Amino acid sequence: MNIILFGxxxxxxxxxxxxxxxxxxxxxxxxxxxxxAAVKEKTELGVQAKSYMDAGKLVPDLLVMGMIEERITASDxxxxxxxxxxxxNVAQATALNQMLTEHALNIDHVIFMExxxxxxxxxxxxxxxxxxxxxxxxxxxxxxxxxxxxxxCGSELYQREDDREDVIExxxxxxxxxxxxxxxxxxxxxxxxxxxxxKSMDDVFHALEKTVQG
Ligand code: AP5
Numbered sequence: 001m002n003i004i005l006f007g008x009x010x011x012x013x014x015x016x017x018x019x020x021x022x023x024x025x026x027x028x029x030x031x032x033x034x035x036x037a038a039v040k041e042k043t044e045l046g047v048q049a050k051s052y053m054d055a056g057k058l059v060p061d062l063l064v065m066g067m068i069e070e071r072i073t074a075s076d077x078x079x080x081x082x083x084x085x086x087x088x089n090v091a092q093a094t095a096l097n098q099m100l101t102e103h104a105l106n107i108d109h110v111i112f113m114e115x116x117x118x119x120x121x122x123x124x125x126x127x128x129x130x131x132x133x134x135x136x137x138x139x140x141x142x143x144x145x146x147x148x149x150x151x152x153c154g155s156e157l158y159q160r161e162d163d164r165e166d167v168i169e170x171x172x173x174x175x176x177x178x179x180x181x182x183x184x185x186x187x188x189x190x191x192x193x194x195x196x197x198x199k200s201m202d203d204v205f206h207a208l209e210k211t212v213q214g
Contacts, residue, residue, distance in 0.1 A: 056170030
């Protein structure tokens with residue numbers, strides 16, 4: 001099964017993407033995580049991507065397209081994949097369609113997660129990420145059991161560079177201009193659905209699960 005999960009920054013794509021991919025035994029391909037790993041490893045792509053990410057802008061399409069093609073055709077994606085944070089604009093969505101055709105792959109669900117801007121800002125500004133395993137927490141909504149430490153692996157938690165107030169504002173602007181038009185792009189696709197993400201994490205998960213199970 002192949003799924004596209006999209007929506008604004010902080011809506012919960014990563015949180016739900018992990019749960020859904022575990023539930024349906026598919027690989028979770030989070031473009032932001034792939035890019036942050038490249039930045040950490042200081043690969044050529046990572047070095048080029050860093051300045052865009054720190055400024056809350058999209059990394060150029062050419063850089064991300066190759067990464068996605070490699071991952072959706074890798075052996076660990078043979079049971080399916082969940083794309084989180086890709087595509088992010090109409091050019092990427094168009095290129096993805098072409099790529100899927102070339103590899104004889106289909107998308108089974110395109111799901112848009114929606115929430116109001118005030119909710120997104122609250123979620124992003126309170127987010128904490130594990131330095132070790134990358135698992136996400138929230139200061140108020142899903143605090144770690146031990147202050148500043150990951151429940152899963154015990155590593156230190158940190159705030160993402162792009163979760164600063166000024167960068168959040170820029171990311172929301174970029175979302176409106178670049179990513180929101182995907183709603184129209186996918187609106188006439190018969191596997192398209194919307195899920196209200198302004199509920200508890202469990203309620204959102206159950207709504208997504210129901211959408212996927214049909
Ligand atoms: P990326 O990492 O993809 O960032 P994003 O899309 O802005 O999304 P986030 O990861 O910030 O949020 P999320 O929706 O995953 O929310 P989460 O589950 O963490 O991309 C980062 C950068 O990489 C981009 O700015 C760009 O530069 C670059 N990039 C990425 N993809 C690209 C592409 N395709 N092309 C070009 N450039 C690209 O949840 C947020 C918080 O809320 C957490 O603390 C969580 O615990 C909490 N939370 C989640 N759900 C709930 C709930 N239901 N109730 C209460 N709290 C909740």
